[in-house]
């Protein structure tokens with residue numbers, strides 16, 4: 001399935017590292033369509049998207065509201081399925097996996113960061129971060145230790161026991177990044193991660209995401225309508241009305 005051959009440079013990659021195309025992409029979309037019924041007709045949120053997200057890159061997909069960005073992320077982590085085409089994660093076709101395998105993949109392989117943070121306001125900072133580890137079977141003690149380490153990496157030492165609403169938006173988004181990392185996923189999906197932040201705290205959040213790729217080798221796929229967010233990515237591709245309009249492939 002994967003043609004052997006020498007790794008080649010990834011077109012459009014403008015990071016300071018030389019990113020080589022691995023045989024197997026972190027995520028690969030092959031002529032993906034996703035249609036939703038709308039006013040008695042089928043409306044295509046995505047129309048024939050073909051895209052490789054390389055392992056370890058920080059790829060930004062830019063597009064206006066309604067261009068299909070969230071749909072693209074939902075298809076990558078298997079919460080949604082394409083109406084046509086295929087999505088491969090580490091070379092594995094999501095359509096050939098059972099619901100159970102897909103749900104396990106979603107929990108272990110992907111960390112997800114949302115525009116509105118989606119934190120639980122009744123839990124403390126540390127509890128929010130450690131919860132997904134406990135749900136994955138980790139002991140309370142181990143998951144809290146991991147949470148404290150991640151919070152410290154993200155500049156939030158000393159805030160572990162704070163209630164969520166004591167934190168600024170930028171701090172809350174860093175808590176959400178720590179939560180996304182707690183099960184050590186190789187891929188981070190970020191849906192408008194700076195959409196609810198002022199530009200200064202947005203910059204801090206984008207620097208954190210860039211570090212996950214550059215220093216930790218994770219794949220970061222971010223979708224955004226904010227042009228400010230794009231300068232932090234290694235590569236930018238535009239999405240308009242469900243179609244990629246630059247880069248791709």
Ligand SMILES: Nc1ncnc2c1ncn2[C@@H]1O[C@H](COP(=O)(O)OP(=O)(O)O)[C@@H](O)[C@H]1O
Pocket residue numbers: 036037044045063064065066067068069070071072
């Ligand atoms: N669950 C859904 N049911 C019906 N239409 C949807 C659904 N999800 C997305 N859409 C439609 O698909 C298009 C793209 O949506 P979305 O991926 O959320 O765009 P974006 O994240 O770029 O704002 C929009 O026209 C939206 O109304």
Ligand SMILES: [Mg+2]
Pocket residue numbers: 069070071191
């Ligand atoms: Mg969206």
